Amino acid sequence: MATLKLGILASGKGSNFSAILSAIREGRLDAEVKILISNRRRAGALGIASESGIPAIHISPRIFPDSVRYDQKIVEELEKQAVDFVVLAGYLKLLTSAFVRHYRNRILNIHPALLPAFGGQGMYGINVHQAVVKRGCKISGATVHLVDELYDHGPIIIQKSVPVYYEDAPEDLAARVLEIEHQILPEALQYFARNRVSVSGSRSNILPD
Numbered sequence: 001m002a003t004l005k006l007g008i009l010a011s012g013k014g015s016n017f018s019a020i021l022s023a024i025r026e027g028r029l030d031a032e033v034k035i036l037i038s039n040r041r042r043a044g045a046l047g048i049a050s051e052s053g054i055p056a057i058h059i060s061p062r063i064f065p066d067s068v069r070y071d072q073k074i075v076e077e078l079e080k081q082a083v084d085f086v087v088l089a090g091y092l093k094l095l096t097s098a099f100v101r102h103y104r105n106r107i108l109n110i111h112p113a114l115l116p117a118f119g120g121q122g123m124y125g126i127n128v129h130q131a132v133v134k135r136g137c138k139i140s141g142a143t144v145h146l147v148d149e150l151y152d153h154g155p156i157i158i159q160k161s162v163p164v165y166y167e168d169a170p171e172d173l174a175a176r177v178l179e180i181e182h183q184i185l186p187e188a189l190q191y192f193a194r195n196r197v198s199v200s201g202s203r204s205n206i207l208p209d
């Protein structure tokens with residue numbers, strides 16, 4: 001079993017990041033968070049990291065001429081901390097193919113729907129739940145998947161569903177799905193820590209312990 005050296009990329013409140021920290025503290029995840037990086041100065045995730053004594057840096061995309069140079073800066077900061085696994089915990093930028101190649105099959109994303117449904121560019125946050133409610137789906141859920149060069153496209157590691165009720169507002173569904181996210185993201189990471197994930201093409205297999 002290897003202790004994962006995690007680099008977290010986050011753009012928002014950071015509740016998924018908090019779920020990772022809880023799992024580590026409670027002995028459910030063999031990992032340490034080496035650094036948290038956000039593209040948004042006001043991301044709540046930065047405050048959570050700082051309060052936990054974890055290096056937390058805001059890197060503004062505006063000071064870089066393009067996304068290739070931006071991602072190079074992020075990879076540089078991750079390498080400084082000897083990060084060997086990257087988590088997109090609510091990160092709203094598409095990674096460049098150079099970044100994905102650098103950490104091939106070592107980047108996880110959490111998406112608040114059952115991919116491939118309700119995924120892809122523009123499908124993030126409340127937009128997802130609005131689309132699910134509007135479509136009249138009877139179930140939704142969350143997906144943890146490896147990241148490749150396309151939005152929400154890499155091999156799926158874990159999915160878990162929740163019911164959608166007729167009277168649900170998108171916010172009701174978002175809260176129900178978020179609870180699932182906080183369960184399956186640390187669970188998926190632990191499979192990698194225990195080297196239990198095999199990937200073949202677009203499919204993953206969780207090997208016995």
Ligand code: GRF
Nearest residue numbers: 012013014015016090111112
């Ligand atoms: C979550 O809903 C996640 O599915 C999506 O972005 C949101 C992040 O929430 N990728 P938080 O910042 O982890 O609270």
